[in-house]
Amino acid sequence: MTSRRNALRTLGLGLLAACESTIARLKGRKLVRVAAADSVSVSAASRTTVADQPMIVVSDGHKLRTFVAVCTHEGCPLGWNSTQRLIRCPCHGSAFDTSGRVVEGPAREPLTELETVVEKGGVWIDERALAPSPRS
């Protein structure tokens, strides 16, 4: 019974994920892969740079979320402190939680979140969300 429920749940989640990406593509969006889904967990984030834009993919415990990894204080690229489970700025110490909210200043504004699709073992974002790096 449990295994059947699990199978149905997996199928349902798979369909949902497929729907997300299909809907995105039907809307004419081109998706860009930013991480392997299994590289991100509650304690592990994935950092990458796409089109000169630093990105960070984190898990908030329920879903994977992608943020522009640029501090809203001074524009510095952000890192991940796995012990604290916080996104941290190497310039003046600002910290953001896995929802992108400021938990320590001097930053005052939350991080920019990008619509995230998880499918085929990857984490994908809409290519149109990419903007040139502010400090490039």
Added chain:
Amino acid sequence: MRVFAAGLFSVGLITGQLAAQTKEYLYVGNTLAGTVSVIEIPTHKVVGTIPATVVGNGPDDVISSRKGDVLYISRLDTKDVIAVSTSTEQQLWRAEVGGTPNHLALSRDERFLYVPVYDKGELAVIDTKSHAVIKRLDVGKGAHGTILGPSGKYIYVGMMEANQVAVIDVATNTVKKIIHMPEGVRPFQLSPDEKLLYAQLSKLHGFVVLDLTRDSVIKTVPMPTLGKPEPVASERLSHWVVNHGIGLSNDGKYLVANGSLSGFTAIFSAPDLKLLGTIPVGREPNWVVFSRDGKFAYVSNRRDNTISVIDVAARKETSRITAGEFPQRMTVAMAHRPQ
């Protein structure tokens, strides 16, 4: 007697070995990697890395004791300072400072470690024997850079948000005076006679000269634009940073200043501040230190994880060293590393 003599011989041998192993190193704090790269001078080879298991948590500044036996490292994530032995590359002690620590300075006798606490507007004074914060001085919002003056009598603290410099009397650990500045104070240096303070400021593509005998800015030195439009800072994208990183050679004859938004560094003669040359470096140069003999200046390029080695006399970059992720502050020390 024979045992005593043998003991003396052994001690002498060990001391001699340690002295023989003592070399000049450049220590580079890699803030995103949480490590410290160790670069031998003058070969400029990376000979080691103090790992994130020892450092970690966003190292912001790295300074060394005068003997070179201890590194003091401020850490952004854990709001503390750690002391690390250069001979074992292990942590000796740790002290929390209650806020975000920035650039450090030591008193001449190394009894006190001065830690500007950015978000508290304080200068925390740590007793290096008890490892405790023994005093907190109100110095102003955005306490950022801290330097011991060449006389050893005063600590100078630059405030990023409060547009001022605080001068601290080391003998009493009290604020002697506050000097108002035209803008937020970024990296700065002091002339060997401690009469002039050279400061990079927010929004300024250049640096100012503050006369400490009159407490007034007497000169603004523009940085070259190299035929390009002058770089413009903004609050949202760079918090008004234009230039970050200024160094003065030990003899006070050369001043090296970074054009951080423009990817170059400039060499000036000092104290007349004539531009001698500009040198392209890596992306977003952030800090400048000199080798002990003043022959080389080192510039950390934090956006491409490299260190530019500048031959000061030749006015050119002789090599570019790969460090860890996001290299920022650096210090030069005579040390003996673990074998």
